Amino acid sequence: MTQVVYLDHAATTPLDPRVRAAMEPWLGERFGNPSSRHPFGVAAAEALDGARAGVARAFAVRAADVVFTSGATEANNLGVIGQARAGRKHGRRVLVGATEHPSVREAAEALEREGFAVETLALDADSSVDLEDLARRLAPDVVLVAQMLVSNEFGTVYPLRELARVVRARAPHARVHVDAVQAVGKIECALAELGCDSLALSAHKLHGPQGVGALVLVNSTVEALLVGGGQERGRRSGTENVAGALGLAAALRFAELERAASLAAAKAARAAIVARLSEMPGSRVLEPGRRARGIVDAILALVVRVAPAEVVMHHLERRGVYVSAGAACQSKKGAQSPSLAALGLGEDEARHVLRFSFARTTTVAEAEFAAQALVEVQRELAAVNA
Amino acid sequence: MNAPDPDVILVRYGELALKGGNRVDFERQLANNIRIALESVAPAKVERHWGRMFVFPERRTEVALARLREVFGITSLSPTRRAELDVEAIGKVAEQVLDEALAERTAPGPVSFRVRATRSEKRFALTSVELDRVIGGRLKERNERLTVDLEEPDIVVGLDVRAEGAFVFARRVEGPGGLPVGTLGRALCLISGGFDSPVSAYLSMKRGLSLAYVTYHSAPFIGESARKKVVDLVRVLSRFQPRHSRLWVVPFAASQIAIRDLEVAGYRTVLYRRMMQRIASRLAEREEAQALVTGECLGQVASQTLENLTCIQAAATLPVIRPLVSFDKEETIRLARRIGTFELSAVQEPDCCTLFMPTKPVIRGRPEFCEELESRLNVEQLVEAALASAELVSIPPEG
Numbered sequence: 196m197t198q199v200v201y202l203d204h205a206a207t208t209p210l211d212p213r214v215r216a217a218m219e220p221w222l223g224e225r226f227g228n229p230s231s232r233h234p235f236g237v238a239a240a241e242a243l244d245g246a247r248a249g250v251a252r253a254f255a256v257r258a259a260d261v262v263f264t265s266g267a268t269e270a271n272n273l274g275v276i277g278q279a280r281a282g283r284k285h286g287r288r289v290l291v292g293a294t295e296h297p298s299v300r301e302a303a304e305a306l307e308r309e310g311f312a313v314e315t316l317a318l319d320a321d322s323s324v325d326l327e328d329l330a331r332r333l334a335p336d337v338v339l340v341a342q343m344l345v346s347n348e349f350g351t352v353y354p355l356r357e358l359a360r361v362v363r364a365r366a367p368h369a370r371v372h373v374d375a376v377q378a379v380g381k382i383e384c385a386l387a388e389l390g391c392d393s394l395a396l397s398a399h400k401l402h403g404p405q406g407v408g409a410l411v412l413v414n415s416t417v418e419a420l421l422v423g424g425g426q427e428r429g430r431r432s433g434t435e436n437v438a439g440a441l442g443l444a445a446a447l448r449f450a451e452l453e454r455a456a457s458l459a460a461a462k463a464a465r466a467a468i469v470a471r472l473s474e475m476p477g478s479r480v481l482e483p484g485r486r487a488r489g490i491v492d493a494i495l496a497l498v499v500r501v502a503p504a505e506v507v508m509h510h511l512e513r514r515g516v517y518v519s520a521g522a523a524c525q526s527k528k529g530a531q532s533p534s535l536a537a538l539g540l541g542e543d544e545a546r547h548v549l550r551f552s553f554a555r556t557t558t559v560a561e562a563e564f565a566a567q568a569l570v571e572v573q574r575e576l577a578a579v580n581a
Numbered sequence: 582m583n584a585p586d587p588d589v590i591l592v593r594y595g596e597l598a599l600k601g602g603n604r605v606d607f608e609r610q611l612a613n614n615i616r617i618a619l620e621s622v623a624p625a626k627v628e629r630h631w632g633r634m635f636v637f638p639e640r641r642t643e644v645a646l647a648r649l650r651e652v653f654g655i656t657s658l659s660p661t662r663r664a665e666l667d668v669e670a671i672g673k674v675a676e677q678v679l680d681e682a683l684a685e686r687t688a689p690g691p692v693s694f695r696v697r698a699t700r701s702e703k704r705f706a707l708t709s710v711e712l713d714r715v716i717g718g719r720l721k722e723r724n725e726r727l728t729v730d731l732e733e734p735d736i737v738v739g740l741d742v743r744a745e746g747a748f749v750f751a752r753r754v755e756g757p758g759g760l761p762v763g764t765l766g767r768a769l770c771l772i773s774g775g776f777d778s779p780v781s782a783y784l785s786m787k788r789g790l791s792l793a794y795v796t797y798h799s800a801p802f803i804g805e806s807a808r809k810k811v812v813d814l815v816r817v818l819s820r821f822q823p824r825h826s827r828l829w830v831v832p833f834a835a836s837q838i839a840i841r842d843l844e845v846a847g848y849r850t851v852l853y854r855r856m857m858q859r860i861a862s863r864l865a866e867r868e869e870a871q872a873l874v875t876g877e878c879l880g881q882v883a884s885q886t887l888e889n890l891t892c893i894q895a896a897a898t899l900p901v902i903r904p905l906v907s908f909d910k911e912e913t914i915r916l917a918r919r920i921g922t923f924e925l926s927a928v929q930e931p932d933c934c935t936l937f938m939p940t941k942p943v944i945r946g947r948p949e950f951c952e953e954l955e956s957r958l959n960v961e962q963l964v965e966a967a968l969a970s971a972e973l974v975s976i977p978p979e980g
Contacts, residue, residue: 232804232805232806233804233805234805236806237804237805237806237809240806240809241809244813248979252621252622255622255623255641255644255647255648257817257820257921257979258816258979259817259921259924360684360685361684363685364684364685364686383640383641385622385641385643385644387641387643387644387646387647388641388642388643388644390643428924
């Protein structure tokens with residue numbers, strides 16, 4: 196049997212059997228609409244409460260602060276559009292990070308069509324958010340600042356706490372929204388620690404099911420994007436996904452419990468690939484900001500010289516190794532990554548960035564297998580080029 | 582690399598309550614309540630010192646700070662950095678602490694400050710007055726925005742010099758005040774799904790009472806969801822006391838039917854409430870509670886006249902505490918919003934109080950007439966039956 200090594204966990208992760216077990220009763224014999232007032236409904240509502248309390252615990256907030264959504268895209272939409280609309284009376288300016296996921300960036304663009312002014316924050320030489328540029332842009336009419344916590348391209352940790360501090364001092368009405376999709380389960384994400392008002396997450400990046408996520412928000416309000424039955428305290432109508440919510444809570448619980456183990460696994464996997472770098476002429480690791488603010492080892496960005504990342508990726512595929520050429524959400528659009536440009540990579544070199552992403556299930560043997568394949572693929576392609 | 586987070590939280594608490602012999606109990610209880618409140622969100626070691634406490638969270642100092650703002654008995658908190666017992670080290674940390682405080686003040690113009698040192702480690706080379714001067718001078722030199730104001734400074738840089746190190750702080754966060762839960766004993770709170778009783782519960786915990794709860798449920802006239810509403814409210818309130826919150830759910834339909842069948846519609850509400858007080862008084866014995874707490878308020882609804890409250894109270898065998906007695910509805914609602922019970926209470930849900938509601942309740946009830954009516958009931962049997970089928974729900978403190 197050919198070995199399959201999946202190293203694209205930043206795109207999605209396999210479902211943890213323990214998470215599936217937590218969901219299974221509500222995909223089988225148990226059912227009920229949490230809004231029903233008979234015991235079937237009350238039991239479903241209680242299951243949902245349990246899931247909500249679990250999510251709340253992970254972020255050190257109250258249960259009422261958790262809004263279940265269909266995933267991070269919806270959570271980002273609600274965090275950005277919903278909070279900006281709720282803050283409209285204070286002003287109409289919105290600031291977004293340069294590297295934001297399209298679910299944040301395009302949500303902000305949607306706001307532009309209703310009269311908000313949207314500005315993109317500058318990046319510094321480390322491809323991190325430029326706090327001085329932020330400070331210059333801040334004023335009391337800014338109602339929202341959106342910034343991701345961990346880069347999906349390099350794993351760089353953005354300085355959310357410092358950002359929030361600057362925002363508080365200069366824009367008292369602004370809400371700070373954080374896309375924490377790549378951060379949850381890897382670094383501390385309690386809202387009070389980050390200093391932010393809202394945070395979006397997704398279950399399927401944490402060995403949970405696809406189709407469920409949450410917006411966690413403290414002392415903040417949103418205008419609902421989905422209206423109807425008034426579920427989720429009026430912030431997100433639609434009959435709740437009870438099994439999905441339980442899956443998200445279970446995935447978070449295991450991610451927190453096993454955080455140390457998964458960090459160790461990522462570190463070891465990363466080291467196993469980096470150790471073979473000398474056998475890959477011209478290749479280098481991109482890890483901007485590692486010294487200043489740290490990096491999440493679960494993501495490894497490599498510039499490969501021999502061929503565009505897309506080509507290398509498909510060659511690796513044939514050897515059973517699955518990685519990504521840039522972040523999957525952006526790779527279909529072919530747009531130049533602003534973070535790579537900030538690091539001084541030209542449009543051409545930017546096409547040579549290969550991304551490996553690890554999970555707690557990744558073994559050193561798998562990483563070594565992938566590294567061997569990568570060395571061989573590069574040799575093979577170099578021979579073709581020559 | 583960023584400066585490491587402040588690693589200690591300085592906790593201040595009320596001085597007034599410390600007079601007399603209960604000081605040690607008070608401090609022990611507060612330390613214990615702090616430890617339990619932080620257990621699930623930011624586990625911490627708590628050290629008691631004369632008149633203040635130090636909390637050392639393993640991680641998540643900001644989370645701990647936010648959580649401690651809900652622990653009754655705490656008047657204020659400061660995230661604190663620790664320095665070695667050395668003037669140079671203290672100066673460095675003081676610079677960092679002051680810089681952080683300044684970063685939060687972006688309005689242009691001068692900022693006044695002072696240093697206020699206290700010194701329990703008397704072997705330290707400088708006296709507190711000398712420390713004020715030396716560290717203050719050093720800080721002022723670094724930033725031309727700074728002016729010294731000893732009377733009403735914008736920023737106070739506190740230095741607490743102790744054997745284990747110097748503790749330096751400038752930020753100060755208000756606590757909730759009140760007394761540590763448990764220091765004033767235990768009470769049983771009658772809770773419904775409305776706005777008032779959860780706020781009453783909050784206020785009585787604030788004054789140092791630990792609470793158990795009782796709610797009355799009229800199955801089969803009302804459903805499971807009414808019961809769940811009360812459970813949800815107690816869950817929100819559970820974060821304000823360290824122990825599990827015990828909620829007794831008492832079936833009440835039998836009492837209500839018996840009272841309805843007396844056919845004196847105007848007295849129904851008063852008689853329901855007398856029955857509730859009776860059952861609660863008995864449950865209080867099980868809970869070792871020394872008082873009952875209710876959400877009653879003077880004059881808010883027809884049943885809450887002085888005469889009716891007298892009728893109702895006469896059925897209780899324990900003192901009845903009514904924290905909301907002088908509150909306006911708006912004040913109650915405002916507090917309900919703050920403590921997080923408003924949205925739950927606002928959900929429309931029939932409860933036992935609305936069952937067989939008379940159109941014209943009596944305004945000035947007479948206790949003798951209540952007794953006369955009740956003589957036609959088998960009160961003791963109704964109470965016993967309710968107690969026998971009371972269900973206990975135990976809710977852990979919400980983190």
